[in-house]
Structure formats: structure tokens, C-alpha cells
Amino acid sequence: MSLITDILAARGPTMVRISDVLDYSDDLSLALSKFGLTPDEKMLMPQDRAGAIAILTNLLWKEQAYDCERMNRGKAEELAERIISENESKDSSYFSNKESPSSNSWNGLTDSTFDSGIIISSGDGQYFCIWFEDED
Numbered sequence: 001m002s003l004i005t006d007i008l009a010a011r012g013p014t015m016v017r018i019s020d021v022l023d024y025s026d027d028l029s030l031a032l033s034k035f036g037l038t039p040d041e042k043m044l045m046p047q048d049r050a051g052a053i054a055i056l057t058n059l060l061w062k063e064q065a066y067d068c069e070r071m072n073r074g075k076a077e078e079l080a081e082r083i084i085s086e087n088e089s090k091d092s093s094y095f096s097n098k099e100s101p102s103s104n105s106w107n108g109l110t111d112s113t114f115d116s117g118i119i120i121s122s123g124d125g126q127y128f129c130i131w132f133e134d135e136d
Contacts, residue, residue: 003086006079007060010071014063015112015133020087024125028095031119031127032109043107044095044119049084052094052118054101056080056130064114065136083130084120091123 007016021034033039047055061076062069071079084094097107098116106116110133117131 003079003082010075011060011063011132017117017129017131017133019129021127021129022125023127026125028119028121028127031121031129035119035127035129035131037109037129037131040109041095043097043109045097045099047094047096047118049088049092049094051100052096052120053077053080053084055096055098055116056083056118058101059116059132064116064132064134084118087120087122087128089122089124089126093121093123095119095121 004018017035019035021031023031023034028041028044029039032041057073057076057080060071060079061073096116096118097109099105108115109131112133113136114134115131117129120128
């Protein structure tokens with residue numbers, strides 16, 4: 001099974017954006033726009049690699065609207081690590097609209113009731129986005 005198939009099969013009804021963008025302007029807001037997200041980089045918070053993996057693990061593990069489990073936590077951790085490692089470089093920077101994995105607040109970047117994800121900037125114009133949207 002592919003990574004995307006694994007995510008969609010486990011997550012059930014949700015909107016998941018997974019995309020790569022190549023943009024040499026070094027403008028994170030422009031990259032957000034290309035991902036279909038609100039183009040305001042001030043709404044993102046820098047994360048370290050471990051924080052990015054933890055946020056992504058939580059998004060894979062539980063639904064944002066009702067906090068119900070969507071996949072086994074171990075499987076979520078495995079997928080999160082795989083997603084990050086397959087889309088990073090040695091110069092990567094990580095961003096999320098959540099301050100921390102346990103935070104119950106976020107800056108919404110879509111019209112959905114709940115949305116959150118991870119953006120990876122590889123420093124060479126390459127950006128990766130995985131973004132989850134849920135409704136209540």
C-alpha cells in the first residue's frame with residue numbers, strides 16, 4: 001500500500017491535502033497560497049523535527065473534531081516519521097499552525113471548522129505540505 005492509501009484508509013472521512021511545491025522566491029506565504037491555504041506565514045509557528053513528528057502523529061491518530069481514534073497510535077507514529085523523513089533535507093525547517101502537539105488552539109488556514117498540518121521547507125525552494133481538515 002502507498003503512504004497516501006494508508007493515511008486515507010485509516011483516517012476515514014476527512015479532507016487531507018498532500019502536496020509539493022517548488023518556489024524559489026523564499027516566500028512561505030506564496031507557498032501557502034499554492035497549497036490552497038490562507039497565504040499568511042505569520043499564522044504558522046516554527047517547530048523542531050520532533051515537534052513536527054508529534055503534531056503529525058496526533059493528526060493521524062485522532063480526529064480533530066471529536067478526538068476519536070482513527071488509527072493505532074503506534075501506526076500513526078510510524079507514518080508520521082515516514083512522512084517527515086521522506087520529505088525533508090538536512091536544511092529543512094518545519095512549521096504548523098499549532099504551537100505544540102497538545103495545544104487545543106490553532107490558527108485556521110482553511111474554511112473548515114478544524115484544520116492543522118505540517119509544512120516542511122527544505123531551504124532549496126522545495127516545500128511539502130500535509131494538511132488535515134475536519135468538520136463537527
